[in-house]
Amino acid sequence: MTTSPPTAEAAAVPSRRELNKAATRQAITDAALGLLRAKGPGNFTAEDIAEAAGISRRTFFNYFSSTDAALASIVHGFLDIAIQQLRLRPADEPMLESAQAALMALADPKAVAPLAELFTLTQQSPLMSHTELEAWDHCRAQVFAVARERVAGNRGEQDDLYIHALAGSVISCGKAAMEVWFSRRGPDLSPASLADLRQLLIDAMALLGAGFNGPQLKSTPRSPVSTGSATPTDSRSS
Amino acid sequence: MTTSPPTAEAAAVPSRRELNKAATRQAITDAALGLLRAKGPGNFTAEDIAEAAGISRRTFFNYFSSTDAALASIVHGFLDIAIQQLRLRPADEPMLESAQAALMALADPKAVAPLAELFTLTQQSPLMSHTELEAWDHCRAQVFAVARERVAGNRGEQDDLYIHALAGSVISCGKAAMEVWFSRRGPDLSPASLADLRQLLIDAMALLGAGFNGPQLKSTPRSPVSTGSATPTDSRSS
DNA sequence: TGCAAACTTGCACGTAGTGTAAAAGCGTGA
């Protein structure tokens, strides 16, 4: 078994180089998060991260274009989970349902834990905004791509507005749910808190699907209002 | 006319200092835009801008935190027009209608001209993304503030999600309309093009109000579809 | 084993952004 030939699927057996790169990348983000914990946002340099990760400053910049980017990779990893799930949904499913289903994967301790910590650590200062906004926008672009694939071939001209607006709104609502959840529960990752997050994500998508009619939601945090007819909650994927 | 006393309304007669500051600020953005025209994005430094504006490098940084920020002030000025209009709308009007009405002010040559040029000049390169995203997010925060004022006093707890999601979606849809318009018409500021923009903004809000039902809009660019029935015009908000 | 490609590293360079203190400009009252 001397390294299976890279015939078609190269993702199967990662070569030594790829493993090293992945390990280094991980070491950098770990070091960055550690320094964030220890010194607080904005109180450490790229050189500090490199030193903590056991690499040179120059190598750090080979992996990330800035210290912010190193931390934002956590956000990227988080959002990629949702995108990954979104791509698995059937193409004929309504986008909002697909989005809601994909977002459910985010209410998982493994997924949110790094993000929750990052968020609580950077909450007090707007030093994160730059790259974090870009991460969300990158996710928006992914949703846009998925949405366009689904409508592709039809006309692809008149639907531009629809796709752009839909992708942006879905992201905004997902972001809104995350923000409300963070502001409510802080770093709480208990099952009850995660259930709350799940409900917020469902409610946010329901608001979007209902065109924001009615100035306020009447549902208490746990009430089964939202999904009733619109959402595909029946999939016992838990 | 020896400088009317600054009794209560100080905005009436701007002092010499304020005029100077405003002029300097304007000179900087003009210089930045000029350099962008001449050299292209990313091919000039903060010192270049300062020199072109007739000030020192240090003074430039007293006004803007980066070269991007100087250019993004154009975006800020553009979006502030909409926010200004939004605050003038009656408080009992449904948010989506207020938003649509406010957005109409953007389809004005005076307002969009700087933005259109900025956009065409930076379109080819992602060098703008950083600060431009922040400008839109700042606008989102303003919309959020307006929305919260309208619902204030009721409960202000359960509606957090509603307000966050609404503000974000409104911005996303406005942004989508602008993007589609730019990609369609480029720097075209003709009346027909502006009418197209107006229609796109209306359609975007209509999509939002209709919960993105129906995978695609059937309306041709000029058809009077939008406001007629699709929008959440049932004013008596539940 | 040896070669080619990929990766890391140190060095140097220009630029970004900020603190500080002196200089210039502005407002005001005598």
Add this chain to the structure above:
DNA sequence: TCACGCTTTTACACTACGTGCAAGTTTGCA
């Protein structure tokens, strides 16, 4: 008109960022 405070501009110095480059080192493969 002048002199006194406050604000703004400016020059200088300094740290950190981000990148090009030319070595050195590791990995893949024959």
